[in-house]
């Protein structure tokens with residue numbers, strides 16, 4: 001039987017007195033496309049940041065691609081252990097953030113080639129060849145020499161996706177990648193992600209407030225509330241026949257606000 005590529009076991013995350021994740025457990029199978037939905041502040045972004053080793057945890061275990069994400073105590077927290085381990089684990093995962101996080105003074109091509117050259121020692125010419133393929137895939141090859149300030153939000157986000165893909169991760173994390181975009185630019189980013197979801201066997205975790213997209217994109221939807229997974233199932237289960245009251249209330253509010261599901 002295939003093993004999960006991500007095992008999250010009983011994760012607790014606290015910020016001071018605030019418990020953000022409250023004994024969260026979930027498994028993700030290789031190639032699965034998951035949508036994480038739920039109210040603001042329910043801990044969706046936090047779990048992505050923990051997987052990306054950008055956050056400490058307050059308890060629990062994580063295994064990624066058969067390897068434990070080692071933590072060691074620091075004060076009341078558990079922080080990811082040594083740099084080399086961290087580095088190796090980070091190579092397995094790419095993340096795309098809400099606010100792009102591109103290097104502002106580097107051109108698009110350099111934004112995509114920098115990490116492979118620095119962290120994997122890939123030669124410039126090889127990194128550039130791969131970067132141009134990725135930029136082509138996201139429809140940004142003709143902007144390779146532009147700097148981020150010359151691009152629209154949608155274009156920046158497509159470059160950010162190419163940059164995350166340049167390290168050939170097995171897992172991609174998308175954190176509200178369309179939330180900072182003007183409405184007319186959302187579709188171009190979603191269509192790149194739909195293409196990735198249908199054409200690759202990468203494991204993809206998506207935090208989103210775009211319920212229509214979550215429905216179309218995901219194999220499985222997880223509904224978060226107050227640091228726990230309250231309900232999970234196929235998009236049809238969650239969006240058409242939610243069984244938990246908290247899920248029903250959340251979706252009713254989304255529909256009342258005029259959003260498509």
Ligand SMILES: Nc1ncnc2c1ncn2[C@@H]1O[C@H](COP(=O)(O)OP(=O)(O)OP(=O)(O)O)[C@@H](O)[C@H]1O
Pocket residue numbers: 015018020038039040041042043044045046047207
């Ligand atoms: N660095 C931090 N310090 C203190 N509290 C934090 C920090 N980061 C997040 N939080 C708190 O943790 C809780 C969970 O935040 P998180 O961003 O994971 O929620 P979310 O479900 O992704 O919400 P949203 O949909 O609004 O992005 C929130 O109450 C937030 O204010």
